[in-house]
Amino acid sequence: MKRIVGPSRAAAFALLGLALPVASSAPATADTPASNVLYVAKTSTCSDTAADSGSEGRPFCTISAAAGVVEPGQTVLVEAGDYPESVTITRSGTADAPITFVSNNSSLNLAYVRGQSTTQGANPAFTVSGAQHVVLRGFYTTAPSGAASVLIDHSSDVTVDQAALNSSTGAPAVRITGTSSDVTLSRTSVTHLTNGSPGVEIDAGASGTVLSADSIFSPYAANHAPGIAVSGAPGTVITGDTVVGYCEQGIVLAGDSSGSTVKNDVVEESANGWGSSPSACASTVDATAISVADTATSGTSVDDNVVDPTSGGSLYSWAGTGYPDASSFAAATGQGGADISASPQLTAQSTAGRQWFKPAGSSPVIDSADPGAPGETATDFFGNPREDDPSVSNASSGYYDRGAVEVVGPESGGGYTIQPLGSPNPLQVTVTTTAPTPTWTANGPIHRVYSYVPDDAATGFPIDTDGTFTYTFHRAGDHAIHRYGPWGGPSSDKHVVVGADYTPLTPVRLLGTRHAVGVTTTTPVAAGADLVLPVPSIAGIPAADVSAIVANVTVTQPTAAGHLTLYPHNGESLPTASNLNFTAGQTVANLVTVPVDGGAVVFHNGSSGTVHVLMDLQGFYGRAGSGFKPVSPARVLDTRSGLGTSVAGAITAHATLSLDLSGRVPAGTTAVVLNLTVTRPTEHGYLTAYPDAGALPGVSNLNFTAGETVANLAVVPVTDGKVDFYNGSGGTLQVIADLEGYFGSAAAGANQSYVPEGPARLVDTRSGFGATGPVPAYGSISFYPLWHEDCSASCPRPAGAVLNVTATQPQKNGFLTVYPNEQTVPNASNLNFTAGQTVPNLVSVADPGLMIGVYNHSSGSMQVIVDEEGYYIAPQTWAN
Numbered sequence: 001m002k003r004i005v006g007p008s009r010a011a012a013f014a015l016l017g018l019a020l021p022v023a024s025s026a027p028a029t030a031d032t033p034a035s036n037v038l039y040v041a042k043t044s045t046c047s048d049t050a051a052d053s054g055s056e057g058r059p060f061c062t063i064s065a066a067a068g069v070v071e072p073g074q075t076v077l078v079e080a081g082d083y084p085e086s087v088t089i090t091r092s093g094t095a096d097a098p099i100t101f102v103s104n105n106s107s108l109n110l111a112y113v114r115g116q117s118t119t120q121g122a123n124p125a126f127t128v129s130g131a132q133h134v135v136l137r138g139f140y141t142t143a144p145s146g147a148a149s150v151l152i153d154h155s156s157d158v159t160v161d162q163a164a165l166n167s168s169t170g171a172p173a174v175r176i177t178g179t180s181s182d183v184t185l186s187r188t189s190v191t192h193l194t195n196g197s198p199g200v201e202i203d204a205g206a207s208g209t210v211l212s213a214d215s216i217f218s219p220y221a222a223n224h225a226p227g228i229a230v231s232g233a234p235g236t237v238i239t240g241d242t243v244v245g246y247c248e249q250g251i252v253l254a255g256d257s258s259g260s261t262v263k264n265d266v267v268e269e270s271a272n273g274w275g276s277s278p279s280a281c282a283s284t285v286d287a288t289a290i291s292v293a294d295t296a297t298s299g300t301s302v303d304d305n306v307v308d309p310t311s312g313g314s315l316y317s318w319a320g321t322g323y324p325d326a327s328s329f330a331a332a333t334g335q336g337g338a339d340i341s342a343s344p345q346l347t348a349q350s351t352a353g354r355q356w357f358k359p360a361g362s363s364p365v366i367d368s369a370d371p372g373a374p375g376e377t378a379t380d381f382f383g384n385p386r387e388d389d390p391s392v393s394n395a396s397s398g399y400y401d402r403g404a405v406e407v408v409g410p411e412s413g414g415g416y417t418i419q420p421l422g423s424p425n426p427l428q429v430t431v432t433t434t435a436p437t438p439t440w441t442a443n444g445p446i447h448r449v450y451s452y453v454p455d456d457a458a459t460g461f462p463i464d465t466d467g468t469f470t471y472t473f474h475r476a477g478d479h480a481i482h483r484y485g486p487w488g489g490p491s492s493d494k495h496v497v498v499g500a501d502y503t504p505l506t507p508v509r510l511l512g513t514r515h516a517v518g519v520t521t522t523t524p525v526a527a528g529a530d531l532v533l534p535v536p537s538i539a540g541i542p543a544a545d546v547s548a549i550v551a552n553v554t555v556t557q558p559t560a561a562g563h564l565t566l567y568p569h570n571g572e573s574l575p576t577a578s579n580l581n582f583t584a585g586q587t588v589a590n591l592v593t594v595p596v597d598g599g600a601v602v603f604h605n606g607s608s609g610t611v612h613v614l615m616d617l618q619g620f621y622g623r624a625g626s627g628f629k630p631v632s633p634a635r636v637l638d639t640r641s642g643l644g645t646s647v648a649g650a651i652t653a654h655a656t657l658s659l660d661l662s663g664r665v666p667a668g669t670t671a672v673v674l675n676l677t678v679t680r681p682t683e684h685g686y687l688t689a690y691p692d693a694g695a696l697p698g699v700s701n702l703n704f705t706a707g708e709t710v711a712n713l714a715v716v717p718v719t720d721g722k723v724d725f726y727n728g729s730g731g732t733l734q735v736i737a738d739l740e741g742y743f744g745s746a747a748a749g750a751n752q753s754y755v756p757e758g759p760a761r762l763v764d765t766r767s768g769f770g771a772t773g774p775v776p777a778y779g780s781i782s783f784y785p786l787w788h789e790d791c792s793a794s795c796p797r798p799a800g801a802v803l804n805v806t807a808t809q810p811q812k813n814g815f816l817t818v819y820p821n822e823q824t825v826p827n828a829s830n831l832n833f834t835a836g837q838t839v840p841n842l843v844s845v846a847d848p849g850l851m852i853g854v855y856n857h858s859s860g861s862m863q864v865i866v867d868e869e870g871y872y873i874a875p876q877t878w879a880n
Contacts, residue, residue, distance in 0.1 A: 038066045041079035063087045063101065063113065072133070073097030078111040079104050086115045086123035086143075093133035095157070101126075103138035110164060110353050115143035122147035122168075128155045137161045140353045145169040148201075154178035160185050164353040167192040172201040176233070182208045187381050187404075189354035190216040190227075198225045199243075204232030204255055211238045212375045215356045215404045217348075218245040226252040227267075230296075236260040239375035242357050242403040243289075244268045244346065247281035247311060250289040257296035263304045263373040265290075266344045266357075266365055266403035270310035278343060280312035291317040302335040304370045304395075306363075306402050309341045338395070340364045344403065356381055359407055366407050367392045369400035371443075378443060380406035388441040399441070409440035416452070417879035418481060418496040421470070423746040426499045426753035427547075427623040428472040431481060432879070435466060451484040472623060475597070476500035476547040476755050478788035478795075495791035496880050499753025499873050500547035501625035502743045504618065504671040504717040505539060507690070507697040510551070511603075511615040524557065524610035531603040531613065532569055535596045538620045543599040547621040548756045548870065550715055552701055553603075554589040554614040555582045562607020566592050567759055569600035577759035577867035578606065581806050581838040587703045591618070591713040591842040593802055593869045595756045616699035618715050619671070621754045626670045626743035628872050629750040630800035630846030633675070633819070633828030636664055637737035640679075650680065650732035651725065657735065658692055662721030664739055668748035672718055673844050675830055676725075677711040677736040678704050685729020689714050692722030700728060709832045711815075713842040715743070738828040740844045741800065752799050752872040757786050759804070763854075763866035766808075774809070774861040775854065782821040782851045786868050794880040800872035801852060806840040806865040807833045814858020818843045821853035835860070842869070 039059035040046075048065035052058045059079070060066045064087050066076040072093040078101065093099040103111035115125040125141035128134055132155060141149040141163065149165045150173070152158050160174070165188060167173040173190045176183050185200065192199040199216040202209050209230075216227040227243040230236045232255030239261060243250045250267040253260055267289035270278040281287045289307040292300055297319050307315050307326065314322030316329040316336065323329035326339035345360035359365045366389050369376070379385055381404040388399035389407060401407055414436025421428045436446050452463045456474050463469055473479050480493045511518035511533050513525060518533055525531045538546050555564050563578035582588045592615075594601055605611050635643060637659050642648030644659050651657050661672060678687050686700035694717075704710045716723045727733055744750035763783050765773020771781040785801045807816055815829035831841035845852055854864055 036074050038070060038074055038076045039079070040066050040076060042081040067091065070099045072099060075100045075102055077102055077104050080111050083111060083113045084116060085113065086125065086127065087113060088127045088129060089131050089134055090129055092131045095133055098133040098135050100135040100137065110138055110140035112140045115141070115147050115149065117144045124148050124151040127151045127153065128158050129153045131155045131158070133157045135159045135161065136163065138163060140164040142166045143168045143171065145171070147171050148175035149173045152176045152180050152183050154180060155183070156181045158183045161187055163188045165190050167197045167199065170197060172198045174200045175203065176201070176206045176209055177203040178205055180206045184210045184212065185214055186210070186212045186377065187383070188214045189356060190214060191355055192218050192225065192227070193220065196225050198229035199227045200229070202230045202233040202236055206233040207235050209233060209236045210375045212240050213377050213381050213404045214241045215354070215381060216241060216243045217355045218248060220246055224248060226250060228252065229254070230257045230260065231255045232257060234258050234260065237375035238262045238265060239373050240264045240369070240377060240402070240404060242266045242405065244357055247271055247287045249287070249291055252291045253296040253300065254293045255295055257300070259299035260296065261300070261374045262290055262302045264369040264376060264400070264402045265305045266346070267305060268308045268344060268346055270308050278308065278310045280310060287311040287313050288317045288322065289315045292319070294319040304338045304368070304373065304402065305336065306340045306342065306344045306365050308343050310343060315341060338370070340368065356405055357403070358405065359401070359403065361407065363407070365402040367394045367399040367401060369395065369398070369402040371398040371400045376400065380404060383448060384408050385438065385442040385444045385446060387438055390440060409438060411436035411438055411446065413437050414446070416483060416494065418494050419879035420496060420498050420876045422875035423501070423627050423751050425472060425623055426501055427476060428470055429496055429498065430468060430470050432468045433466060448485065453482045453484065455480045455482070473498055474545050476621060476753065478790050480790070494880055497755060497788045497791060497795055497873065499755045500621035500623065501627055501753055502550070502619055502621050502671070503539065503625035504715065504743065505620070507616050507618055507699040509614065509699055510535070510617050511613060513612045514556070524612045525603065525605040526610055527560070527605060527608050529605055532600050533603065533615070534600045536599055538617070541620070541622055543596050545622055546596050548593050548595045548754065549601070549620045550591065550593050550618045552589055552616045552618060552699065553579060553592045554587065554700070554703060555580050556587040556612045556614065558582050558584055558586060558607060558609055558611040560584050560607045560609025562605065562609070562611070564611070564613065565604040565606055565759065566594045567602050567604070568595040568597035569602050570598035574604055575759050576761045577804070578806065578865070579759070579804055579840065581808065581840050583838065584609065588840070589700065589703050589712055590804070590840050591715070593842070627746055627750040628741055628743050628752040628754065628800065629748070630741040630752065630844060630872065631739060632846055633738045633740050633826045635736070635828060636661060636739045637735060639734045644737070650734050651727040652732055653683070653727060653730045655727050657725045658722055659725065659737065660722050661718065661739070665718070665721055665742045666744065666748040668745035669718055669721060669742045669750070671715050671743040672723065672739060673741040674714050674716060675711060675738040675740055675828070676702060676714050677709065677829065677832055678702050679709040679734045679736065679832070681706055681708065681729060681731060681733035683729045683731030685727065685731070687733070687735065688726040688728060689716040690724055690726070691717040692719040692724050694719060696726055706731065709834070711829065711831045711841050713844065741846060752874050754870055754872055755788070756870040757788070758868045758870060760786055760868050762786065762868050763864060765863045770866070773863050775856045775864055776861050777812070777859050778856060780853050780855040781864060782853045783866065784851055785871060787871055791880045794878060796873040796876050798871035799847060799874040801845045802869045802871060803843045803845065803852070804840060804867040804869060805830060805843045805854065806838065807831055808838040808863045808865065810835055810837065810858060810862035811860025812858045814856065814860070816864070817855045817857060818845055819853050819855065820845065820847050821851035825853070825855045829857070
């Protein structure tokens, strides 16, 4: 089955070995260092005058600004968009270090440059004037009436490649004039639409021009202008081009254009010859496919072309004499001995603004070209290698196809994989690309440079590569890398889930509505209202690079019962979830893990009364920090029995208790996850956990009243494996601590990373959502956690879950234990409650497997609500 690979977009640096520098958050792996790139884009940050103009973060707004400062060896990378300007290039590169202007096409469009008119007249989109060693690649251009789309004037060693150039009224699409020499137009679509204008005009004085693998098209009848007009330009090479018109001249060599070459071309000049029913022209005077004037015949070679005879009249004109077919032309002139007079069987196509023509599988262009012809390219219009169709007999010299487009066979293999790297940077992935393999004999490997665009790239500039590169995502979660095929290769998405590591901080208060901390007034949050707390950065890390923050949130002085919900300020609607539940007058604290997407956190007061809110930052998840190691809950402190202390007994008023966990956690531990419970307090107050021997922070982890039993999860930094507990009350109290995990180095076994997922409700037994309630006395429920599944079987399953669990409507006093459902219920508690009380607590569950269980340690039934905040993942050993 023959096919044409005619891709649907451009890969800006796909050909001639030029590579694009990688996106800002990836290390430079491409051939062109970032310092040698000037960026141009229509973004809100662009500037033509700033000190850092031309950088990726502050690109130039106009191509002209970059053209005014570009140096030899530099590349001007132009983001796709509309550029209404006339760009004049007068600066030169060198033979070893040309200056290059490239359209970046990751958005499926070429950069569109529209020449402008002034009081002095119409101007081209691009003018190269008096310059040397210049490359233009991948642009879509138009110009006002009277101006060429691209003008090359008195310049040398200029290449226009992979472009889409369009003519205007009274002017060609491309004009090469003055004493220009060694100008190459390759793999370019040229469309001349208006009466009297050729597609490509090469004026007297130019020399050494090469037109190769171009598609030149005039779709309208009676244009009366050739596709290619050469007037007194010796040594012009026209090889491997496809020239299609509507009853007009195809290729014309006039004046002293001696020593020129017309080989391996396809010329179609019949009426609607590229459609399903080609027919003869009404007038055949202008339908000559190839015309060589007497003054241009010396040293000129015409051969190995396919010319459609349908138009009627003379297909060839040599020194003023017309010939109706290739055989009569060859017999009389000795030229065109390998020419074919037959329909090339073309079908018009359009890809990303470029016009091209697809030969049928039975076309005579297949495997009949001379690969040694001057100017012949080893790859075609799209950069495909030349392939040998096994069903077609080859020309004696090889198996290249004539014209711009090669007919290629099926391919095998090819694609890309994404492998998360894990610690010490869990947000980084390695992308490995594999080129497809042709199944037909080919003159080289398939070398397509695909564009890879990560879904959180800071700019539109993609990573263009045909090898391996790394990329660091800004935040944890489910991400996609989109691959665009060069000129119509298939585009696709691959998903990957990456986590973030934890950085503990000295606790600091970010919000306190009672004392105008983080807000401008001391007004409580109104009933049903939202409070938006900006979090532009954490510890010098911009919010865009923070996956989630860990904070202790306290509600106090509520005037009515209700709940508080925290969620990221990213435009999403209020989730069906809660972080704290409270009754009127109650002070409740709970640990919260919440993304800061959007640079802020939203606090929603889900009550009919007002409430004051406090938030104490404990740490954050990002691209650096410590990994996590969950453990089965283990009791490490119980002052009632003396566990973890030298002697049993309550902590006295305003006293500090030190707990040594060095025997429980390995060296390299930076913080521990403890479920803390205060019981039997004789006065109201608070408990603060902090690193041993450190300064006492002005924040709390639990708030309690006399006689109350309260639990809260805490992530506490450690010093040599030790933490301290401060009793911030005027009475005594007992403290219980259950170790649920620790943060540290990979060498310490802490290699799991955190993935935000939520807040999202998993269970509400009151309504039967997720599990049917109530939970009976000494009974349990089980449920499935959420995790990202867009990467199908390769998505990592949770190695630990972070849940907000709320006990409500309990008939008796007791406590809840949350545990992997496949395991035995451990001897630990996650939250304690009294009859009729509503109590929330953040819970970390190790190795949840497929299901998580909640066990009711009380003699009465109760209702349970579970909201997922996120989960931990282990290092991933296989790529997606």
